Amino acid sequence: GTSIWRTSDRTYVRKLDGNYGSGVVKAITADGERVVGYDGTDAIIWRFSDGWLIRKVYGVNVEAITPDGGMAVGAFSGYPSRKGVWRLSDGALLFNIPGSGTSEVSSDGGRVYVPGSGKLWKLNDGSAAYFLTGYAGAYSSALTPDGRSALIGYHDYDYGFYLAKRPAASGNSGSWHITAGDRRTRISPLNISPDGQFFTATHSSSLTKIRRVD
DSSP: EEEEEEEETEEEEEESSSSSOOOEEEEEEEESSSEEEEOSEEEEETTTTOOOEEEEEEEEEEEEEOOOOOOOEETTTEEEEEEEETTTOOOOOEEEEEOOOOOOTTTTEEEEEEETEEEEEEETOOEEEOOOOOOOEEEOOOOOOOOOOOOEEESSSSSEEEEEEOOOOSSOOOOEEEEEEEEOOOOOOOEOOOOOOOHHHHHHTTTTEEOOOO
């Protein structure tokens, strides 16, 4: 089954309801009230306080949730290139998003980046806000807290990553500008610090480095 431990002293807290031997916890909502996981077929939502199973969202592999815990972004089980946005309160599918790779939600919960689509999508209506062109095979991504920069790991004929920034001008659409990159390095996952100044990259040699976003 799936269990919860306290990180400060590694003390066992409780087991989550249900016999999900292959279950994987994907996220905990910012208010600490719900745990979202995946059992290999369906998304699972537990209540954190007592481990009670609240609901299952069938056929969904959750990849990211909004900070308020209201929505989840993920792929249809067995179809990694079919993405969608679901409401966690009732499991309703709100809209579909094309693209492959692991989705990343901005810290304000307003946008989601799907690497394979090369686009930043607005979560209020599912429309595309910004887009990248000329890069394929993206498999990992991370957004800065302000949603204005993205780190994307990709694989075409080689592995690498690049930093992309969207225009400073206001508006609902526009092209991203590629500002930096590093080839011949496979990095996954990508993680950005809360202040948006640094990111970690785990290389294929299993060496993890801290680098500055600039």
